[in-house]
Amino acid sequence: MIRVDGVSVSFGHLQVLDSVDLHIESGELVGLVGPNGAGKTTLLRTINGLLDADEGDVWLDDRRVSQMGAREVSKTLATVPQNTHVGFSFRAEELVEMGRTPHRSRLNWSDDTDPVEQALERTETTHLRDRKAEDLSGGERQRILLARALAQEPAMLLLDEPTANLDINHQIQVLELVDELVEEGLGGLAAIHDLDLAARYCDRLVLLSEGTIQSRGRPEAVLKDARLAEAFETETAVTENPVTGTPTVTALETAPGQDVRVHVAGSGRGAVAAVRTLWREGFAVSLGPIPEGDVAADLARVLDVDVVTAPAFEQPDESRLDDARRLVSEADVVVVTAGPGRALVTDAIGSVPRIDAALASEGTAVARVDGGETAAVQDESRLAEAVLEAMSR
Numbered sequence: 001m002i003r004v005d006g007v008s009v010s011f012g013h014l015q016v017l018d019s020v021d022l023h024i025e026s027g028e029l030v031g032l033v034g035p036n037g038a039g040k041t042t043l044l045r046t047i048n049g050l051l052d053a054d055e056g057d058v059w060l061d062d063r064r065v066s067q068m069g070a071r072e073v074s075k076t077l078a079t080v081p082q083n084t085h086v087g088f089s090f091r092a093e094e095l096v097e098m099g100r101t102p103h104r105s106r107l108n109w110s111d112d113t114d115p116v117e118q119a120l121e122r123t124e125t126t127h128l129r130d131r132k133a134e135d136l137s138g139g140e141r142q143r144i145l146l147a148r149a150l151a152q153e154p155a156m157l158l159l160d161e162p163t164a165n166l167d168i169n170h171q172i173q174v175l176e177l178v179d180e181l182v183e184e185g186l187g188g189l190a191a192i193h194d195l196d197l198a199a200r201y202c203d204r205l206v207l208l209s210e211g212t213i214q215s216r217g218r219p220e221a222v223l224k225d226a227r228l229a230e231a232f233e234t235e236t237a238v239t240e241n242p243v244t245g246t247p248t249v250t251a252l253e254t255a256p257g258q259d260v261r262v263h264v265a266g267s268g269r270g271a272v273a274a275v276r277t278l279w280r281e282g283f284a285v286s287l288g289p290i291p292e293g294d295v296a297a298d299l300a301r302v303l304d305v306d307v308v309t310a311p312a313f314e315q316p317d318e319s320r321l322d323d324a325r326r327l328v329s330e331a332d333v334v335v336v337t338a339g340p341g342r343a344l345v346t347d348a349i350g351s352v353p354r355i356d357a358a359l360a361s362e363g364t365a366v367a368r369v370d371g372g373e374t375a376a377v378q379d380e381s382r383l384a385e386a387v388l389e390a391m392s393r
Helices: 040-047 070-076 092-103 113-122 138-151 168-183 195-201 219-224 226-232 268-280 295-302 318-330 340-344 381-392
Strands: 002-011 014-024 029-033 055-060 077-080 156-160 187-191 204-209 212-217 235-240 247-252 261-265 284-291 306-310 333-336 354-357 365-369 374-377
Touching (some): 014 187, 014 212, 029 195, 070 092, 092 138, 195 219, 219 226, 226 235, 235 295, 268 381, 284 295
Parallel strands (some): 029 204, 261 284, 261 333
Antiparallel strands (some): 002 055
């Protein structure tokens, strides 16, 4: 077990970590996420004893790291660094053999090949064993350093951006291997910049920003926490990856502010196109009534758009219709697309400017403003222009 109790670290007048509390148990992988400069690498270097904390303690099981020698720490804790540069011309196998150093006494340097062989095999780097470090690619060195960590036979593993230098297939191979090791009882803390991979492979996430832990918990909870967007200074949308079933994060461009409320009546792909386009343009968007489970309803929830839903294949009850009519009455413009919901709120539109938009799968739209002439629109952004035109009438 790793336990971090109230750890603070400063470099001169710069406070890098401020009262950080954290624990990692055997059999779990915890992902450390946060923007560049958040203090992730500093926290890892403090945990493994390379940096001294100004305040607080780091514990490995029941022992303070500050009271343990480097060899003792290395018997329990192995680190895979972010920087893969090797300063000397070692062969790859020699680098992996260095992982056995904590287990060898000064008087006993007998051959200890089994853990080295196993580490090379598990990281699929056996074919690299005779290559010089300087002849390896960054990704190959990363895998050799992971093999060196495994050769230590640690109980806990620290990984600093373990996939940073790897192509996508090796990213998955490395994290699948770490996942197997965790299943076998290893504990791990990994600083990961790829939020999708962090969500896919980590049991818990810890969001570190400005030297403090802002959020922690299950990946889906941390990724939906408003403090994530604040930390990365960008809006994010969290959806479910249809293949893995894990959360996936999309960074969203900050929309320009538009002091205009637009209600979308309709469903399906046309409503998706309308909601997406208008939200990106910075309009305050609402939607409904719409069947529960419709793709546009799912998008509205991701974007935190007001939406009124009703059970699929059922007529909305009066309460839901009243909610939808209220959103219509509060809107400056109503956009009506294809779908059953369009007919349910037309009676509430009254004098609110209305745009009938047929948004095709290719993104082509036909818009009619206030019953005027129909015009072909070749880009969804034309819809935003039509809203502003309707406002000016």
